Amino acid sequence: MKESREKKKKTSRKSGFHKLLFGRMQVAMTLFLFIVCVLVAERHNVAVKKSELRLDVLEQEAFQEPPFEKEPECLLLWNSQEDNSVNAAEEMRAVLRQMRVSYEEQDVAIEPELALSGYPKAVLAFGLYDALGEELFEIFDSVKEGMDLLIACPPEADRYYDMVFRQMGIRETDPSERYTVRRLRFKKNFMVGGAGKDFAVSDPFDSANRVILDPECQVYLASADETEVPLIWKYTYEKGDVVSVNLNYFEKAYRGFYAAAYSLLSDSCVYPVINASSFYLDDFPSPVPHGSGEYIERDYGMDVESFYTNVWWPDIQELAEEHGVRYTGLVIENYSDEHAAPLSGNTDTRRFQYFGNELLNMGGEIGFHGYNHMPLVLPNFYYGEEYESYRQWESPEDIRTAMAELNRFCTALYPDEKFQVYVPPSNVLSQEGRAILAEDFLDIKAIASIYFEGQAEYTQEFEVAKDGIIETPRIISGCVIDSYMEIAALSELNFHFVNSHFLHPDDVLDEDRGAAKGWEAMRNRLGEYMDWLYTAAPEIRNLTGTEMAGAVQRYYYLDPLVEEGDGEIAIHLSNFQDEAWLFARVNRGTVSQVINGTATEVAEDLYLVQALENEVILKLSYEDE
Numbered sequence: 039m040k041e042s043r044e045k046k047k048k049t050s051r052k053s054g055f056h057k058l059l060f061g062r063m064q065v066a067m068t069l070f071l072f073i074v075c076v077l078v079a080e081r082h083n084v085a086v087k088k089s090e091l092r093l094d095v096l097e098q099e100a101f102q103e104p105p106f107e108k109e110p111e112c113l114l115l116w117n118s119q120e121d122n123s124v125n126a127a128e129e130m131r132a133v134l135r136q137m138r139v140s141y142e143e144q145d146v147a148i149e150p151e152l153a154l155s156g157y158p159k160a161v162l163a164f165g166l167y168d169a170l171g172e173e174l175f176e177i178f179d180s181v182k183e184g185m186d187l188l189i190a191c192p193p194e195a196d197r198y199y200d201m202v203f204r205q206m207g208i209r210e211t212d213p214s215e216r217y218t219v220r221r222l223r224f225k226k227n228f229m230v231g232g233a234g235k236d237f238a239v240s241d242p243f244d245s246a247n248r249v250i251l252d253p254e255c256q257v258y259l260a261s262a263d264e265t266e267v268p269l270i271w272k273y274t275y276e277k278g279d280v281v282s283v284n285l286n287y288f289e290k291a292y293r294g295f296y297a298a299a300y301s302l303l304s305d306s307c308v309y310p311v312i313n314a315s316s317f318y319l320d321d322f323p324s325p326v327p328h329g330s331g332e333y334i335e336r337d338y339g340m341d342v343e344s345f346y347t348n349v350w351w352p353d354i355q356e357l358a359e360e361h362g363v364r365y366t367g368l369v370i371e372n373y374s375d376e377h378a379a380p381l382s383g384n385t386d387t388r389r390f391q392y393f394g395n396e397l398l399n400m401g402g403e404i405g406f407h408g409y410n411h412m413p414l415v416l417p418n419f420y421y422g423e424e425y426e427s428y429r430q431w432e433s434p435e436d437i438r439t440a441m442a443e444l445n446r447f448c449t450a451l452y453p454d455e456k457f458q459v460y461v462p463p464s465n466v467l468s469q470e471g472r473a474i475l476a477e478d479f480l481d482i483k484a485i486a487s488i489y490f491e492g493q494a495e496y497t498q499e500f501e502v503a504k505d506g507i508i509e510t511p512r513i514i515s516g517c518v519i520d521s522y523m524e525i526a527a528l529s530e531l532n533f534h535f536v537n538s539h540f541l542h543p544d545d546v547l548d549e550d551r552g553a554a555k556g557w558e559a560m561r562n563r564l565g566e567y568m569d570w571l572y573t574a575a576p577e578i579r580n581l582t583g584t585e586m587a588g589a590v591q592r593y594y595y596l597d598p599l600v601e602e603g604d605g606e607i608a609i610h611l612s613n614f615q616d617e618a619w620l621f622a623r624v625n626r627g628t629v630s631q632v633i634n635g636t637a638t639e640v641a642e643d644l645y646l647v648q649a650l651e652n653e654v655i656l657k658l659s660y661e662d663e
């Protein structure tokens with residue numbers, strides 16, 4: 039089946055198809071008839087085996103252990119009077135919290151006197167050193183004595199900066215004129231996926247300080263141009279390390295850079311990761327998507343429906359087979375604008391049978407997108423400027439009716455499946471709608487909406503909500519993977535070791551999502567992304583939506599307590615269940631043996647650790663020293 043499908047696809051994709059000889063035409067026709075027969079046969083083959091989950095969501099009661107009581111490891115210094123510092127502190131809190139770093143914070147606008155003793159590390163998340171005055175010297179005195187320091191904000195030009203920049207490893211600097219960084223280049227392979235490629239900055243501005251560094255500095259990241267302005271570097275000042283991040287991008291898409299920079303401080307740094315890669319197919323299966331088939335007609339000379347069956351789906355399957363991807367398809371029963379009971383339903387189930395069963399046979403999973411494409415919102419919800427065609431459901435009862443109908447529809451189609459993943463239409467979801475999803479008449483365990491803030495979108499972190507529903511945000515989407523998405527994907531590989539991508543069948547009908555480029559170009563771009571991802575992170579696990587939720591749940595409750603001894607790093611884990619994954623940055627020594635787990639080097643000095651017990655020991659060797 040696969041072979042013939044590929045042949046068919048290649049035939050249909052050939053340009054100059056009309057020039058083919060009559061004989062080849064006959065072959066193609068025969069092949070076509072054969073495929074029709076196979077399709078018809080498959081359509082009737084409803085006895086599909088239940089897809090087996092490799093990692094299920096556990097009962098919440100399993101996670102009883104409290105996090106460890108830890109001495110604060112880090113002091114986060116920020117200034118509520120400085121706009122940039124407010125953003126920097128917000129991002130650094132997210133980074134430290136999710137890395138399970140126990141930290142305290144101090145707003146120097148309120149409390150200008152520093153008490154650094156007892157903190158092994160500090161993060162300096164403001165750039166106007168004048169505001170702190172001579173207290174600033176306390177910080178560098180502490181570094182001299184062994185405290186490690188992360189400089190999160192590029193400092194502003196002022197006399198106090200002039201007095202300390204040498205202690206950051208800078209020889210010359212002129213911060214009065216900032217440098218516009220347009221691309222990033224890794225000078226060391228310290229982040230997963232960073233090697234061998236420059237990364238464009240999507241909204242460049244005069245962000246960075248121009249600096250000339252002491253040759254003792256280790257430069258990890260620089261601008262990708264002739265100047266190669268250092269953007270992340272490390273300098274050892276007496277007994278302490280100073281890591282400077284000269285990026286100035288305080289937004290969610292860069293958290294992985296700050297996490298990686300923080301991990302360069304001290305001998306080692308261990309933090310939990312999710313280790314999951316998921317690809318979601320929104321609106322699939324669904325009735326034939328709406329939209330203009332202009333470009334499909336142009337490139338393939340076929341109608342939208344046969345394009346999906348004969349070109350799009352085989353291509354999507356081929357991409358998955360190449361990398362072991364297991365899609366999560368999200369069902370839409372119909373595209374009506376109904377928003378109150380009674381609902382008309384959908385009796386035409388052929389496409390659902392065929393595509394749904396194919397997807398399950400590939401080891402995929404089916405989840406809910408909606409009875410129709412109307413988000414689960416009530417009349418009190420304001421959509422904003424966008425989404426003019428969207429309606430609000432008249433009452434909570436109407437939302438329940440719609441979800442119950444979708445559940446009935448899918449259960450009849452796929453009787454052995456449980457529908458545990460919900461993706462909100464257009465990523466829009468109200469609090470009331472969300473509460474209904476958590477009710478007992480459904481099996482929803484995870485909501486996969488979106489990671490980045492939008493207008494009306496339901497924005498998430500990778501976490502477990504108070505009601506037990508697991509938030510599994512999607513990070514990037516579509517076939518036009520732009521520079522922002524590339525940075526975000528790279529960042530998340532390093533922050534959570536996660537990939538989460540969604541694709542719509544109707545991307546190919548929508549000019550905003552790349553339709554004019556043609557499907558072939560779109561498919562190739564997606565293939566390129568997958569090639570990058572699985573080359574950068576061959577160890578990452580391909581999981582379906584529910585399995586991703588299982589991974590996020592285990593990650594969310596996991597708390598490591600790390601003891602560094604001579605020759606080893608002992609990791610104690612709270613809420614360890616059946617498996618756990620961590621990143622271990624080992625700045626001194628190399629891992630030579632692992633007790634109760636495995637370790638794979640995924641970037642320079644960065645190990646992906648699989649814990650098999652709640653105590654893992656990394657044995658180190660110091661041969662290079």
Ligand SMILES: [Zn+2]
Nearest residue numbers: 320321463464
């Ligand atoms: Zn959709």
